[in-house]
Amino acid sequence: MRVVIAGGHGKIALLVERLLAGRGDQAVGLIRNPAQVADVRKAGAEAVVCDLEAASAEDVTALLAGADAVVFAAGAGPGSGAPRKDTVDRAASVLMAGAAERAGVRRFVQVSSMGAGQPPAPGRGEVGAAYITAKTAAEADLRARDLDWTILRPGSLTDAPATGRVRLAPPPVPGGRVPRADVAAVIAALLDTPGTRHQTLELVGGDSPVAKAVRSLS
Numbered sequence: 550m551r552v553v554i555a556g557g558h559g560k561i562a563l564l565v566e567r568l569l570a571g572r573g574d575q576a577v578g579l580i581r582n583p584a585q586v587a588d589v590r591k592a593g594a595e596a597v598v599c600d601l602e603a604a605s606a607e608d609v610t611a612l613l614a615g616a617d618a619v620v621f622a623a624g625a626g627p628g629s630g631a632p633r634k635d636t637v638d639r640a641a642s643v644l645m646a647g648a649a650e651r652a653g654v655r656r657f658v659q660v661s662s663m664g665a666g667q668p669p670a671p672g673r674g675e676v677g678a679a680y681i682t683a684k685t686a687a688e689a690d691l692r693a694r695d696l697d698w699t700i701l702r703p704g705s706l707t708d709a710p711a712t713g714r715v716r717l718a719p720p721p722v723p724g725g726r727v728p729r730a731d732v733a734a735v736i737a738a739l740l741d742t743p744g745t746r747h748q749t750l751e752l753v754g755g756d757s758p759v760a761k762a763v764r765s766l767s
């Protein structure tokens with residue numbers, strides 16, 4: 550399986566790339582900074598430089614030729630302001646999803662966030678509200694497309710080692726933390742489980758082995 554990952558040098562993306570390479574799949578990480586090529590290659594993936602806030606729809610469509618799936622794991626990140634929540638967390642996902650449709654790549658796993666799908670909680674602040682608004686709009690865009698999408702909403706991410714065990718279910722799941730390594734394992738399993746298409750799933754730490762949790766939803 551050839552999987553194109555938007556935000557290919559992100560913490561989750563690098564973990565997904567390692568898992569895919571380890572099981573013999575081909576991962577392609579889209580990055581905007583050429584200095585990150587070596588890290589992406591070290592994770593076992595092909596690196597392609599593509600700034601998703603500058604690329605045209607045609608450019609991205611061409612990059613998806615021959616792919617079997619797309620993972621959207623990009624994000625403007627914690628240091629960014631409200632405008633980049635819109636240009637990355639919303640618009641880059643819209644760009645990737647439109648390109649997937651045009652390129653005929655049906656499988657699309659989108660990393661969203663718990664809290665999306667509802668109005669931003671009061672007290673989140675301007676940037677936090679822009680983030681939730683952007684994720685909600687990206688989800689709505691994806692649901693409206695003729696793609697085999699799965700929307701994954703993790704809780705608060707940590708860099709703790711993988712536990713291999715999660716709580717994964719349609720909303721509402723009570724908020725909690727989840728290691729990025731477990732998120733990556735869930736993404737790899739979702740890619741292998743087309744029966745999870747057209748589902749929105751929330752993810753926190755839990756008791757179910759990843760493979761079982763994903764299989765039970767298909």
Ligand SMILES: NC(=O)c1ccc[n+]([C@@H]2O[C@H](COP(=O)([O-])OP(=O)(O)OC[C@H]3O[C@@H](n4cnc5c(N)ncnc54)[C@H](OP(=O)(O)O)[C@@H]3O)[C@@H](O)[C@H]2O)c1
Pocket residue numbers: 555556557558559560561562579580581582599600601602603622623624625626627637638641660661662663702703704705706707729
């Ligand atoms: N933090 C949390 O607790 C939390 C909770 C739920 C969901 N999430 C979501 O989970 C996702 C992944 O999280 P993570 O921790 O792996 O994120 P991360 O390490 O910040 O990775 C995001 C990646 O997106 C890339 N990116 C930003 N703008 C780009 C552009 N214009 N073109 C191409 N790539 C671009 C960044 O590249 P650069 O290095 O070039 O900036 C970075 O590699 C994000 O969408 C985040 O919003 C986070």
